[in-house]
Amino acid sequence: MKKRNGYLLILGLIGLICAISVILLPKVSEPKEFVTVDKDIAIKPDYTGITIPLNIAPLNFVVLEPGREYFVKIHSVNGKPINIPGNRNKIIIPLRKWKTLLEANRGEKLFFEIYINNGQWKKYRLIENYIAEENIDSFIAYRRIEPVCSVWGQIGIYQRNLENFSESLIVHGKTFANDCVNCHSFAGNNPETMLIGIRSSKYGGSAICVRNGSIEKIDSIFGYTALHPSGRLIAYAFIKVRQFFHSTGMEIRDVVDLDSTIAYYNLSSKTIKTAPNVSEKNRLETYPAWTPDGKYLYFCSAPIPWQDRNKLPPEHYEQVKYVLRRISYDVETDQWGQPETVLSADKTGLSILEPRVSPDGRFLLFCMCNYGCFPVYQPSSDLYLMDLKTGDYRKLAINSEYSESWHSWSSNSRWIAFSSKRRGGLFTRTYISFVDEQGNVHKPFIMPQKDPEFYDSFLETYSVPELITGPVRVDYKAIGRVVRSVEGIKIDIPYTTATPVAGSEKLHPRHNERE
Amino acid sequence: MPRQIKNLFRPRYGLLGISVLFFGAAYLFLVFAIKTELIYYFFQMRSKSPNFRTGTEFLLDCISYPGGPAQYLAAFLTQLCFFPLLGSLFIILIAWGLYRFTGTLLNISPENPLQVVCYMPAFLILMKCGRYENPLFTGTALLIIVLVSVVYQKTSRRIGWLRLPLFVILTATFYYIAGSAVLTFVIIAALFELFERRKPAVSMAFLLTGAAVCWLSGEFLFRLDAGDSFLSLIHYVQVLQIVEQEKLSRFIDIALLAFFPVTVLIVNIIRRLIPKMRDSSLKNLSRKNKSLVSEEKKAEALGWLVQAALITIIGVPSVLFSFDRQVKKTLQVIFFTSRRMWPEALTIAREGFLKQYFPFCNNAVNRALFYTGRLGEEMFAFPQSLSDYDLVFNKEPQKNISYIERPELCLDLGMINAAETIAYNFLPPSNGNPCMLKQLAQINLVKGQIETAKMYLNALSRYPAYTKEAVNMLHNIEEDPLLERDRRIQSLREIMVEDEFAFSGFDEELWLKELLRKNKNNKMAFEYLMAHYLLERQLDKFVENLPRLDDLGYKNIPRHYQEAILVYKGVMQKDIDLGGREINTETVNQFNQISEIVNDPDNSNLKTLKRKLAPLAPKFGATYFFYYIFGSNEKT
Structure with a gap:
């Protein structure tokens, strides 16, 4: 009898809890009575008036208007709307419903309808976004690093599934004495072929080449790299990079290449070569970028204005302005043509950096800043787009007063991902923009996170966002093991610039660090 | 004597009394002598310290690797150390828990003199506190593991062969919770098989199985390398390996880790060698023969006396011996400086514990001197050294520990x-050090x-100790976005x-x-520039800047400046316009006395000079004269 009473008591309690929950839980139905407010409502991140890919993760956001209750209705032309009621201003969109809604509305408008109750429901002006016809590459690889000056801390290259919120490691310094992983690049947008630079105080400098699941360690430090679309060679800038600081101004850090040259590594013969036209002794060459057909190499080049290649900061560092050049190359015969200037710094008055050709070969996206070689530390750095058919270029409207840099194209040439410091000037965040066939670049939006307030307190920067068509499948531990291995591919370096050869320079944990 | 009072003095009460007295005294020792807020401060200033923060980020990070849950708990408890009464209480509770369960684990009755070994972990924890190392990470993980060992020991006696799957489940579970500290449990379980069940083969199987469970979990569940699976998972072991720990602290950590397996082994060996020492034998005797009750009481009294004696003779002196008062005072100076409690910092600094130049502390002392208007008067009363001084910038940047207050300077x-x-x-390896976050916030606020x-x-x-401050600052920003009303x-x-x-x-x-060029009234920049020249013994530059005394409205010349002026005049044989200010007669007399010795041709050798000046050191050691001559005024 006692036992039965006990059960009844438990059941009663459960019922009571359910009843209270039902009463307390906000109502799912749309407010029937409300006042229409003819005012734009601010949401964070700014997901208003943007074009989004069909396969993007939910754009969770925070409503920046106080209220006791919130009701958000997300809808389009087709399919069931998503209703999100709640007492909090944090709007978390269910992933499955979001996917269903977007898939049913390719090329259509997407509306966010926001109601706020402060004793009376108010309906604000509709937020209108647009769902693009074209998907974005499903993954993005980036480096996460704290805004350091000269300490190797927790540096890792991560990959993020843009279709949801999952993030995983590609490689991390923790697997080799907490040392540095720097630039990563892919052959096109193919995750199967990847190159990563390693600088380790314990295991030396090396380049890690991942091809179809196999990992090779090349005993040389490659700087900025560009994998040839054929997958047969890697063009890279060999740089003597140094960091210095500014006594005033928003950005304290600056970087200079005291010397640099472009060389290329043949993955089959495991040899390094250079060509006179891309490695002039009196010039700095950097940022190689192949055209999708592999017939041209774009790169940046500047005369060296200083005599002393060791002094830091060097004389007239603020006068260094890179021009944009290209040179033809025949991968079959290994023949280089003559370099031609595509865009001159004399014409622009700015330093031209980080050229990236769209996979369809139509556009060239690049940065320009006041001086130097490292746009991410230059608040003046902006993105420009050149139509390669006409040679016309223009500054993009998506720029901010802060630095824009490190951009990459999606494999279908319709999306770009880039780094921007527009939220405060210090932390780079990844932004995504739609680029239509005419080269119009639409309003960018920040890479969505599950917690819409994530970026408000996240103290790492996202640098070098590279869009890739799928995940990198190699285990980060396996890469770590290869980095730690003694055996790497030994190579002879044919150039004798002031740039140190691999192993000649002692790397230590307080080496220069850059975003 | 009333019966109750008689009972109170029975040996068993005495044994209880010992533990109450011991842990009570230990609590007071932590609150009043150690001061747990200094442990917290020292912990949070270490670059690798996992500082607790609310929200999911820290939690998710902690639960993503073996040992993380224990670390999360320890990190939570650590921040309570900021409040000495609370922090000390939790440290004592952990120490008491280890004491209590050691007794259960070893199956030692309270009257057994061997009971005294149960105090050992508590002593080690107090010794660790005396070194200003955080004992909570080691303590929390060990307490969890000892507790699970006790539970296993009690349960496994009743479940026969099922103890093997139980052992595997517990190893895997607590490997995740407490990391490689679970190896302590594995060894204890194996020893239990060896001594209680007398099955050496099974014991060995337990050892191998435990190791395999750790390795497999590490390798396949947490994707760790084999070495990491056993060594560097649990954070306290990481701290043990990475953070700059002095030898005694390291020894204490190792002793804590090794204590339980070693003690279980030794106690069991003793029991086998001397069967009479089994607690049960005495109890059985007492039950069988009432006439032996008085003997039992005598034995209890003896046990009580032995325990009290051992604690007093060995334990207490060990704790007192390991208590590093020098570190305490150093931390107090920096602690007060970080809170801008300048007079309090100087009071401690003036106790004369600084014999050598110690960047970690002297930098704070200089700051406190400036803010109390004593930099030009008293700077050389503290050790200074030409070879490694770091007035503003650290000459050895890799020593992060001396960086923490430097951005604020x-x-x-x-x-x-x-x-x-x-x-x-500093920030990258710090896991978000709250002090540094606060300073970075201020820096960015100043820059707009x-x-x-x-x-x-x-x-x-998200750091509970800083939440209120941060929220207030955010509120101020909301109200006054450019902080134009913020005077600082x-x-x-x-x-x-x-x-x-x-x-x-x-x-x-x-x-x-540059600072003085921007604002000639920047008194701090002026005094630091003058201090720089004094330290560098660049008296020509020092003299060049003396006219700034007028800009800054100095009525009198600070004492060290007077001394430097006399030195300059003596060496360069030049006169200096002091703007109507005068050199103190006493300073002139001191200079004359020292000059006499220095100018004596017999004292041209530095060693001879040092010997000759030695008698003057107590009187003039705090002057610039000594520093100028030797490039250091450190006490040897």
Whole structure:
């Protein structure tokens, strides 16, 4: 009898809890009575008036208007709307419903309808976004690093599934004495072929080449790299990079290449070569970028204005302005043509950096800043787009007063991902923009996170966002093991610039660090 | 004597009394002598320390690797150390828990003299506190493991062969919870098989199985390398390996880790060798023969006396011996400085514990001297050294530990970008050190980079000890976005360097001169520049800057400046315009006395000079004269 009473008591309690929950839980139905407010409502991140890919993760956001209750209705032309009621201003969109809604509305408008109750429901002006016809590459690889000056801390290259919120490691310094992983690049947008630079105080400098699941360690430090679309060679800038600081101004850090040259590594013969036209002794060459057909190499080049290649900061560092050049190359015969200037710094008055050709070969996206070689530390750095058919270029409207840099194209040439410091000037965040066939670049939006307030307190920067068509499948531990291995591919370096050869320079944990 | 009082003095009460007395005294020792807020402060200033923060980020990070849950708990308890009464209570509770379960684990009755070994972990924890090392990480993990060992020991006696799957489940579970500390449990379980069940083969199987479970879990569940699976998972072991720990602290950690397996082994060997020492034998005897009760009481009394004696003779002196008063005073100086409690910092510093130049502390002392108006008067009363002084910038930047308050010093001076550079150099390996986050927020507020400052403040608000402060600052920003009503921010904006120059290393002189160029009334920059010249013995530059005394309204010349002026005059044979100010007669007399010895041709040898000046040291050691001659005034 006692036992039965006990059960009844438990059941009663459960019922009571359910009843209270039902009463307390906000109502799912749309407010029937409300006042229409003819005012734009601010949401964070700014997901208003943007074009989004069909396969993007939910754009969770925070409503920046106080209220006791919130009701958000997300809808389009087709399919069931998503209703999100709640007492909090944090709007978390269910992933499955979001996917269903977007898939049913390719090329259509997407509306966010926001109601706020402060004793009376108010309906604000509709937020209108647009769902693009074209998907974005499903993954993005980036480096996460704290805004350091000269300490190797927790540096890792991560990959993020843009279709949801999952993030995983590609490689991390923790697997080799907490040392540095720097630039990563892919052959096109193919995750199967990847190159990563390693600088380790314990295991030396090396380049890690991942091809179809196999990992090779090349005993040389490659700087900025560009994998040839054929997958047969890697063009890279060999740089003597140094960091210095500014006594005033928003950005304290600056970087200079005291010397640099472009060389290329043949993955089959495991040899390094250079060509006179891309490695002039009196010039700095950097940022190689192949055209999708592999017939041209774009790169940046500047005369060296200083005599002393060791002094830091060097004389007239603020006068260094890179021009944009290209040179033809025949991968079959290994023949280089003559370099031609595509865009001159004399014409622009700015330093031209980080050229990236769209996979369809139509556009060239690049940065320009006041001086130097490292746009991410230059608040003046902006993105420009050149139509390669006409040679016309223009500054993009998506720029901010802060630095824009490190951009990459999606494999279908319709999306770009880039780094921007527009939220405060210090932390780079990844932004995504739609680029239509005419080269119009639409309003960018920040890479969505599950917690819409994530970026408000996240103290790492996202640098070098590279869009890739799928995940990198190699285990980060396996890469770590290869980095730690003694055996790497030994190579002879044919150039004798002031740039140190691999192993000649002692790397230590307080080496220069850059975003 | 009343019966109750008689009972009170029975040996069993005495045994209880010992533990109450011991842990009570230990609590008071922590509160009043150690001061747990200093442990917390020292912990949070270490670059690798996992500082507790609310929200999911820290939690998810902690639960993503073996040992993380214990670490999360320990990190939570650590922040309570900021409140001495509470922090001390939790440390004592952990120490008591270890004491209590050691007794259960070893199956020692309270009257057995061997019971005294149960106090050993508590002593080690107190010794660790005396070194100002955080005992909570080791303590928490060990307490969990000892507890599970006790539970296993009790349960496994009743479940026969099922103890093997139980052992595997417990090993895997607590490997995740407490990391490689679970190896302690594995060894204890194996010893249990060996001594209680007398099955050496099964014992060995337990050892191998336990190791395999750890390795397989590490390798396949947590994707760790084999070495990491056993060694560096649990954070306290990481701390043990990475953070700069002095030898005794390291020994204490190792002793804590090894204590349980070793003690279980030794106690069991003793039991086998001397069967009479089994607790049960005595109990059985007492039950069988009532006439032996008085003997039992005698034995209990003896046990009580032995325990009390051992604790008094060995334990207490060990704790007192390991108590590092020098570290305590150093930490107190820095602790008070960090809270801008300048007189309190100087009171401790003047106790004379600093014999050598110690950047970690002297930097704070100099700051306290400046803010109390004593830098030019008293700087050389504290050890200074030409070879490794770091007035503003650290000559050895890799010593992060001396960095923590440095951005604030740069900020106070007006070197905003220098402060930012140094702060960023500290931040990466710090897992978000709250002190540094606060300083970075302030730096960005001064620079008017409000969005960035808000990010730091948002991050700072997740550290419970700083939440209120961060929220208040965020609130102030909401009300006054440019912080024009914030007097500190405004005054820093007035003195900050505005002329651009690029630099790759830190040039103290250059920065201080720039500050004075921007604002000639920057008194701190002036006094630090003069201190720099004094330390560098660049008296020509020092004299060049004396006219600034007028700009800053000095009525009298600070004592060390007077001494330097006399030295300059003596060496250069030049007169200096002091703007109507005078040199103190006593200082002139001191200078004359020292000059006499220095100018004596017999004393041209530095060793002879040092010997000759030695008798004057007690009287003139705190003057600039000594420093100028020897380039150091450290006490040898």
